Amino acid sequence: MDENMSGFCIKAASVRDNNGGGNGGGTGTKCGRWNPTSEQVKVLTDLFRSGLRTPSTDQIQKISSQLSFYGKIESKNVFYxxxxxxxxxxxxxxRVSIDHDTDSHHHFILRNQNISSPKHYNGEVNEVSEPERVIETLQLFPLNSFGDQTETDRFRLHANDYQCKETTALSYAMDHPPLDLRLSFL
Amino acid sequence: MDENMSGFCIKAASVRDNNGGGNGGGTGTKCGRWNPTSEQVKVLTDLFRSGLRTPSTDQIQKISSQLSFYGKIESKNVFYxxxxxxxxxxxxxxRVSIDHDTDSHHHFILRNQNISSPKHYNGEVNEVSEPERVIETLQLFPLNSFGDQTETDRFRLHANDYQCKETTALSYAMDHPPLDLRLSFL
DNA sequence: GTGGTATGAATGAAAG
DNA sequence: CTTTCATTCATACCAC
Known part of the structure; x- marks a missing residue:
């Protein structure tokens, strides 16, 4: 494949290694795509956890500028x-909630071990549950910019009806299950 | 990073052994990641061969639900x-078609368009018809460091100017860079 | 124990 | 915003 990915990969650092230290030498000196440093990831995650979801262009630039301290980064990386x-x-x-809903009927495998797989690990490792807590520093930006999505949320009142897409023969056939023969639609 | 392993698999069955029959094999799969049963693999493969490539969310959910009969599985696994x-x-x-040039025609595929800049990231992201943005929050520091481009620079972000060019706002936030804390300006 | 291979999982990038 | 593509990391398993 051709690489004219506007690219440069001068940065020989980082991998999703781990050390919080620096962008250490990594396995992949491979470049071609941004490979964030642990610090970069940490900061980004922290911002996300603080409630930032869709940073405005200004915010993206600022973030990117700051994160460039830790290694090569572009604005588009932050955006992505x-x-x-x-x-x-x-x-x-x-997906998880769906799993938990449909999960209720396979407790007996009757093979060689009952599983008792605990299906309630519901939490993310990441506390995603934090609503829209916006730290006060975020509020320094105009509230009606895109910093918070009070506005976009309004459009999401209707559930993403995402579930009623096409009803192909396939999905139809999977609906009523004669167990093993349920795959007869193949 | 923010992924819980979701699980443990107590299932001692399954392996990618080869008997298409029962999920007998049982090399005693350790766990850490999903290890599909023979039947699960068979079903998935059949589905794939029948033409299913990218199942929708509900399809994934149904498949996963069905396959859970054979052992622990999550929607995520089907998706992946x-x-x-x-x-x-x-x-x-x-890889095959690259050296498929049996004849003298070199119609290499090269379906890689050159990806130069994120042309999608031009800032059009989601402006939901903001009539006017009134900045009613106090600006501790001017957002328009370069001028009045709060609106216009949305259409140019993909430059490679990720190096900081503004210092006005930033100098406020960092007296001296405690690294991570420098992002408090957000 | 080491290496190779198959494959689950993750994620950056981009398309739709 | 949602979905898909491409690449890479991580791990299980097999062979030697």
Whole structure:
């Protein structure tokens, strides 16, 4: 594949290594895409946990500037990071709750061991439960900018009806289960 | 980072052994990550072969629910399975087609468009028709360090100017850089 | 014990 | 915002 990814990969550092220390030498001197330092991740996560979800352009620039202290970073990285983090947070949340709902009928495997898999580990390792707590420093920005989503939330009153998409034969066939034959739609 | 391993698998069954029959194999799978049962793999593979590539969320949920009969499984696992399977098939395929040039035509694929800058990140993100943004919060420091581009610079962010160029606002926040704490300016 | 391979999991980047 | 793609990390398992 061609790499004209605008790129440079001068930074030989970092990997998702671990040491909080520096961007240490990493396995992957491989470049091509941003590989955040632990500190960078920490700061970003911290900001996210503080309630920042969709930083404005200004905020992105500032964050990026600050994080460049720890290593190479661009604004778009920050942008993507927040987008991904937010999206995956939601996705995960959705998926987990679905799992817990549908999870209620397989307690007996009758194979060689009953599992008793605890299906209530519900918490994220990450305390995602923090509502929209906005730290006061965040409020230094205009409240009606995009710093908080009081406005966008209003559009989300209706549940993401996301569940009523297409009803293909496939999904139809999976609905009523004759157990093993449930896969007969194949 | 923010992923809980979600679990432990007490299931001693399954292995990617090969008998398509029972989930007998049982090398005594340790755990840490999902280890699909033979039946689970079989079903997933069949689904894949029947044309299913990227199941929607509800499909994933149904599949996962069905497969939970054979052992512990989560929606996440189904999601990842399809993701990986598709990607790896594509990868193999790509590798094959690259040196597929049996004839003298070099129609290499090169479906990699050059990714220069995130053209999507032009700031159009989600402006929900903000009539006017009234800054009613006190500005401890001017946001428009470079001028009045609070609105306009949304359309240019992808420069490689990630190096800090403003110092006015920042100098406020950091008397002396305690590193992490420098982001308090947000 | 070491290395290779298959594959689960994660995530940056981008497309839709 | 949601979904998909591509790459990489991590781990289980097998072979030697």
């Amino acid at each position: 990071w927040f987008q991904n983090h937010k999206a995956r947070e939601r996705h995960k949340r959705r | 399975w399809f993701q990986n399977h598709k990607a790896r098939e594509r990868h193999k395929r790509r």
